[in-house]
Amino acid sequence: MAAPELVIEGRDITRDYTLRAGLFGTSRTIHAVKGVSFAVERGKTLAIVGESGCGKSTLARIITLIDPATSGTLLIEGKPVDIAHQRMTKALRATVQIVFQNPYGSLNPRQKVGDMLMESLILNTDAPAPERRERAMAMLTKVGLLPEHFNRYPHMFSGGQRQRIAIARALMLNPRLLVLDEPVSALDLSVQAQVLNLLRDLQDEFNLTYVFISHDLSVVRYLADEVMVMLSGEVVESGSRDALFSDPQHAYTRKLFAATPVTDVGAIRARLARRAAAPAAQ
Numbered sequence: 001m002a003a004p005e006l007v008i009e010g011r012d013i014t015r016d017y018t019l020r021a022g023l024f025g026t027s028r029t030i031h032a033v034k035g036v037s038f039a040v041e042r043g044k045t046l047a048i049v050g051e052s053g054c055g056k057s058t059l060a061r062i063i064t065l066i067d068p069a070t071s072g073t074l075l076i077e078g079k080p081v082d083i084a085h086q087r088m089t090k091a092l093r094a095t096v097q098i099v100f101q102n103p104y105g106s107l108n109p110r111q112k113v114g115d116m117l118m119e120s121l122i123l124n125t126d127a128p129a130p131e132r133r134e135r136a137m138a139m140l141t142k143v144g145l146l147p148e149h150f151n152r153y154p155h156m157f158s159g160g161q162r163q164r165i166a167i168a169r170a171l172m173l174n175p176r177l178l179v180l181d182e183p184v185s186a187l188d189l190s191v192q193a194q195v196l197n198l199l200r201d202l203q204d205e206f207n208l209t210y211v212f213i214s215h216d217l218s219v220v221r222y223l224a225d226e227v228m229v230m231l232s233g234e235v236v237e238s239g240s241r242d243a244l245f246s247d248p249q250h251a252y253t254r255k256l257f258a259a260t261p262v263t264d265v266g267a268i269r270a271r272l273a274r275r276a277a278a279p280a281a282q
Contacts, residue, residue: 008038011037011073013037033062036230036235040226043209044209046228047214048212049220051215098179099166101181114150116165117135121135167195167198183199227240227245236252
């Protein structure tokens with residue numbers, strides 16, 4: 001049996017920050033990520049969960065090549081990547097993309113949606129203008145929007161539609177890995193279910209690999225294949241979704257599960273289905 005194909009792997013990743021207290025103050029080091037190791041197979045989803053300040057967003061910035069690791073090894077498709085000591089190529093930038101929590105804050109309010117989607121193609125490809133427009137139009141359709149949305153501005157859309165635009169922009173370069181940093185936490189519950197369904201459909205269609213950052217355990221249970229629990233920059237427990245949810249081993253994991261309000265995504269989907277069926281029955 002062939003070994004699983006790993007899209008992203010981290011080996012003993014650390015990230016330190018040095019803080020200085022005034023001109024003559026003593027500097028101190030904050031250990032934000034402490035020796036974290038992980039691996040994600042192609043087409044799978046790794047969820048990283050934990051309280052605010054546990055280091056999950058810092059780790060997401062390392063995975064998306066925004067910040068370098070202080071030490072350790074990050075491998076993308078089996079090749080070591082160290083942005084502190086190597087030049088970022090267009091191909092490498094295209095491999096990993098990110099969708100942020102706030103869809104409005106991550107979109108340029110002065111830029112039309114179509115221009116926003118085509119921008120990454122202008123910067124990273126040699127595609128001619130007609131092809132760029134065609135690809136942007138096609139991606140709008142993929143995420144459930146319409147061709148007439150091409151020339152509209154972000155403020156003209158709902159929160160769920162804006163997050164669909166953000167997802168479309170992230171997919172324009174055909175990435176192999178998508179980092180989703182709390183992508184539905186700013187949305188209404190009914191809209192959350194729609195966006196989560198979209199993410200699952202896109203993953204199946206494009207064989208995408210996800211790293212999903214979240215504090216919402218119902219969302220994690222719905223979307224993840226593997227779960228990694230972080231506390232104070234360290235991984236305290238990791239394993240398959242089913243194993244972790246059915247029998248958490250670490251005391252912090254049990255505490256986190258007990259303290260987190262859980263909204264049943266399945267119930268949200270059922271409510272939406274009933275609402276959609278109601279007009280047809282009239």
